[in-house]
Amino acid sequence: MSVTTGPLASLATSLEEALRRMFSDWQELGRPELVERASNHAKAVFQAYASARPSGKDAYAAALAFVRGKELDEVQYDALAGALNTKIEERRGESPIASRKLQEALHWYEEEATAGRLWRLTWFGLLTSYFSHDPRAVSPAAEQGWAALRGLLQKTWPLIDRANQNVAVPEWLRTLREYPALITEGATDEFARDFLDGNEAALDALAQCVGIPEGSWFWQALVLSAVRACTEDTDSAFHACIPRLLELIRSRPVYRDQALELILARYYRLAERSVHEALRDFVVDKNVWRNPKLKAAGIATAWNRVPEEIWRMVLQWVNEGNLRDFFDVLAARNSADEGRLAFWSGYMSQITWTRLIFSSDTLMLARTNKDIRALIARESDSYASLTGNRNLDAFIMQIGEYIIVEFSTVGNAAYVYDAATLKFNRYSTSYHGGTVDLRYGFKSGARCRIVHKHGWEWQAKADLSRLGILPDNAVSRAKSQPVAPKSVLTPNETRRADPPVYSQIETRRTEPPAQPKPDPVRSRNDCVTVGPLTFAELQREVACFSGAYVIDKRAADGGRLWVEDPNQNMQLGLLLKSWGFRWANSRSAWYYGE
Known part of the structure; x- marks a missing residue:
């Protein structure tokens, strides 16, 4: 019987079609790319589900109810977990993480985790709240709440990890297993090197896995970890890292002060501590720590964060920078260096204080000259202006007990004055620049006048030596020699070892002031009312601090008793405050508060 017709033919055709379809499906299933595509799709769906968050509306409603003090149910607690940093408009920006009820919520989450009832997604919500904390604009209460949240994550993480041992887990959980330090105080330490090396891909992948947003504390703390990592390197490696560190601090400045x-x-621990211009310019910027010369005035208080020896190191950088910039930038503009930079560089380590005085031309030139603009920016809080000559700048420095004034143009001598009897206010905001102030020594009153003629350096060195000012190399050699007995010190050495106190009371004994006022410090025999100090004892106490001295300008015209301290020693400042002295910003010196 033929099968080409009839029912059997129809059955054969159907069977052949079914076999053809089956073989076709087998060929499709055997293609790896299709299997991989299906697998990836399944993984993506799983990861999306495993990292799902409640709707923004539900999370906000739960956060609002929480800060209003309402009792939450289980569903609301699940929604609240990822919204602890949400700012509630109805409560003036208050967030749940800063709420006094936060501990109550954290206790609920801990109990649920301990009992094995805490949903994995709820714990992930807490993790996202932990990473979304932004330290740039939060209250102390929010900082405390964030630290408490970290403590909860540390306690409950072993429970969550153990509950997911034999099941497929999301990427965030796998990443946390690999980097458990992410929920500790040292969360960023192991990523510091990648950050320094600019390995953004690895960090971006990490951030995506565990949900770290751009504004997270994580990126700010990463800068501090990078700094710590560099400080553990060798001297040369650390020195090479500084530009990169400053770049990172600029971009993420929350922990700037700790990093600095x-x-x-x-x-300071480097074997070679020469000036690092980039570090100096960054730290003395008016928007960072400001000029270290302003520390004692209470203007640049950030310098109190570091020991005095570190402050002095940067202060010397500033002084040296001022000296070099004055002659390299200002005096060089008029071809007026005359070898002065090289000469005064020989006394660099002894310069304890500097001040720049700019002419109107220089201030105008700063608009187009970047070097002058940078110089003025560094001295923005302490420079003065000169009105007597549009093209004349001045530079004041202190070495020991002497104030030295240099000028920026040819034909101007330098003047060396006694700091204790200076006839102009060295802290004035403006000067004429002539014999009425900076150059009064042209007539009389200067201890030394340096004229910059050919070969002037030899005469200047001799004149300064007679005042006890020796070049740095000579001072270093002297310090290495055994100290001579006090009985054989020269008169000059005796004066420098025990700075004199200049008192108008002593110099005007033949002209006693009319109707003298009782003064607890005026007489060497009277006691200071704020402590058991006579005037002589005050002298001795102040003289213990290098460069500090007393000036008694009290008389019938109402002058004051001053203590000058060019080095701005913190310990002396505290003592003077305890004795009733006050700080005068106008001249950066201490006066007795009468």
Whole structure:
């Protein structure tokens, strides 16, 4: 019987079609790319589900109810977990993480986790709240709440990890298993090197896995970890890292002050501590720590974060920078260096204080000259202006007990004055620049006048030596020699070892002031009312601090008793405050508060 017709033919055709379809499906299933595509799709769906968050509306409603003090149910607690940093408009920006009820919520989450009832997605919500904390604009209460949240994550993480041992887990959980330090205080330490090396891909992948947003504390703390990592390197490696560290601090400045403390302390430990211009310019910027000369005035208080020896290191950088910039930038503009930079560089380590005085031309030139603009920016809080000559700048420095004034143009001598009897206010905001103030020594009153003629350096060195001012190399050699007995010190050495106190009361004994006022410090025999100090004892106490001295300008015209301290020693400042002295910003000196 033929099968070409009839029912059997129809059955054969159907069977052949079914076989053809079956073989076709087998060929499709055997293609790896299709299997991989299906697998990836399944993984993506799983990861999306495993990292799902409640709707923004539900999370906000739960956060609002929480800060209003309402009792939450289980569903609301699940929604609240990822919204702890949400700012509630109805409560003036208050967030749940800063709420006094936060501990109550954290206790609920801990109990649920301990009992094995805490949903994995709820714990992930807490993790996202932990990473979304932004330290740039939060209250102390929010900082405390964030630390408490970290403590909860540390306690409950082993429970969550153990509950997911034999099941497929999301990427965030797998990443946390690999980097458990992410929920500790040292969360960023192991990523510091990648950050320094600019390995953004690895960090971006990490951030995506565990949900770290751009504004997270994580990126700010990463800068501090990078700084710590560099401070543990060798001297040369650390020195090479500084530009990169400053770049990172500029971009993420939340922990800037802590980072600068670490950098400056490490720099101080270098075998070679020469000026680092980039570090100096960054730290003395008016928007960072400001000029170290302003510390004692209470203007640049950030310098109190570091020990005095580190402050002095940067202060010397500033002084040296001022000296070099004055002659390299200002005097060089008029071809007026005359070898002065090289000469005064020989006394660099003894310069304890500097001040720049700019002419109107220089201030105008700053608009187009970047070097002058940078110089003025560094001295923005302490420079003065000169009105007597549009093209004349001046530079004041202190070495020991002497104030030295240099000028920027040819034909101007330098003047050396006694700091204790200076006839102009060295802290004035403006000067004429002539014999009425900076050059009064042209007539009389200067201890030394340096004229910059050919070969002037030899005469200047001799004149300064007679005042006890020796070049740095000579001072270093003297310090290495045994100290002579006090009985054989020269008169000059005796004066420098025990600075004199200049008192108008002593110099005007033949002209006693009319109707003298009782003064607890005026007489050497009277006691200071704020402590058991006579005037002589005050002299001795102040003289213990290098460069500090007393000036008694009290008389019938109402002058004051001053203590000048060019080095701005913190310990002396505290003592003077305890004795009733006050700080005068106008002249950066201490006066007795009568």
